[in-house]
Amino acid sequence: MTEVIRSAEALREKVSGWKRAGALVGVVPTMGALHDGHLSLARAARSQSDRVIVTIFVNPMQFNNADDLAKYPRDEAHDLALLEADGVDVLFAPGPEEVYPGGFASKVTVAGISAPMEGAFRPGHFDGVATVVTKLFGMTQAGRAFFGEKDWQQLQVVRRLVRDLNIPIHIIGCPTIREEDGLAMSSRNVRLTAAERAVAPALHQAMQRAAEAIRAGAPVAEALETARSQVLAAGFAAVEYLDLRGAETLEPLEAHTAPVRLLAAATLGAVRLIDNIEV
Numbered sequence: 001m002t003e004v005i006r007s008a009e010a011l012r013e014k015v016s017g018w019k020r021a022g023a024l025v026g027v028v029p030t031m032g033a034l035h036d037g038h039l040s041l042a043r044a045a046r047s048q049s050d051r052v053i054v055t056i057f058v059n060p061m062q063f064n065n066a067d068d069l070a071k072y073p074r075d076e077a078h079d080l081a082l083l084e085a086d087g088v089d090v091l092f093a094p095g096p097e098e099v100y101p102g103g104f105a106s107k108v109t110v111a112g113i114s115a116p117m118e119g120a121f122r123p124g125h126f127d128g129v130a131t132v133v134t135k136l137f138g139m140t141q142a143g144r145a146f147f148g149e150k151d152w153q154q155l156q157v158v159r160r161l162v163r164d165l166n167i168p169i170h171i172i173g174c175p176t177i178r179e180e181d182g183l184a185m186s187s188r189n190v191r192l193t194a195a196e197r198a199v200a201p202a203l204h205q206a207m208q209r210a211a212e213a214i215r216a217g218a219p220v221a222e223a224l225e226t227a228r229s230q231v232l233a234a235g236f237a238a239v240e241y242l243d244l245r246g247a248e249t250l251e252p253l254e255a256h257t258a259p260v261r262l263l264a265a266a267t268l269g270a271v272r273l274i275d276n277i278e279v
């Protein structure tokens with residue numbers, strides 16, 4: 001039975017009881033509209049913790065685009081059924097006023113690593129993520145938190161945050177779960193039309209070809225430019241970035257020196273897709 005908790009106080013009471021009994025608590029922060037990517041995180045949490053909390057909160061502070069926030073898919077009843085089936089102990093689903101009560105005035109900024117890519121195209125996004133993640137860590141008092149590699153830059157920002165602020169939690173990154181045609185699972189995929197859904201895997205395919213070319217010694221700038229052209233030719237409206245960067249520093253790299261990561265964001269119709277792969 002998955003218990004739904006909406007207040008920070010009730011959650012604190014529940015978790016304090018678990019901790020008194022010596023339980024290791026794992027948390028999976030999400031924005032809901034759950035898919036197999038999220039469930040893989042819940043299963044990792046289940047196997048690496050004694051108690052599992054999944055949080056669902058569509059965090060207004062990390063949305064730079066009001067339309068994106070308004071159209072973000074929400075289906076709590078369906079999400080709860082999936083979490084029940086996976087043996088999650090608690091669904092923590094606070095309302096906005098519980099997370100940001102009147103008078104709320106704080107903001108957590110992780111400089112440097114938050115600036116490029118998602119940070120550049122979604123101004124303020126990572127301040128919103130860092131602030132809410134800090135709050136969720138405080139509210140859940142979890143010892144382990146599970147994040148998907150699909151949001152690679154977010155994972156690096158959260159790792160930096162936890163180191164910088166001495167937050168007593170262990171961050172565990174989990175591999176990206178994909179559809180059979182390679183498209184990274186994402187809650188926003190449901191907003192693709194059938195025609196756009198057919199085009200969507202072209203992003204991952206172009207990235208894979210670029211990674212292969214770079215591994216084989218092709219000039220990096222040329223391989224990246226070819227990939228950008230392939231994505232546009234497939235029917236994407238724009239490529240916001242398609243970059244090779246230091247996997248942890250996220251600094252731009254002209255040449256291939258390990259460990260590096262290929263990261264991209266591109267728009268398809270009204271939907272913005274992101275992806276990243278190891279090179």
Ligand SMILES: Nc1ncnc2c1ncn2[C@@H]1O[C@H](COP(=O)(O)OP(=O)(O)OP(=O)(O)O)[C@@H](O)[C@H]1O
Pocket residue numbers: 029030031032036037038040041146147148149150151174175176177178184185186187188189
């Ligand atoms: N395909 C996936 N594989 C593994 N983890 C994922 C995948 N998609 C999302 N996650 C992870 O789930 C957690 C919650 O993400 P979120 O709720 O934003 O889902 P999402 O599908 O990425 O939604 P969207 O990209 O539309 O915001 C994050 O740690 C994210 O990295």
Ligand SMILES: CC(C)(CO)[C@@H](O)C(=O)[O-]
Pocket residue numbers: 029030031057059062129132133151154
């Ligand atoms: C980590 C997160 C739940 C914070 O709102 C969100 O950015 C997400 O779903 O990846």
Ligand code: BAL
Pocket residue numbers: 031062063151154
């Ligand atoms: N990338 C994680 C959630 C979001 O898109 O705002």
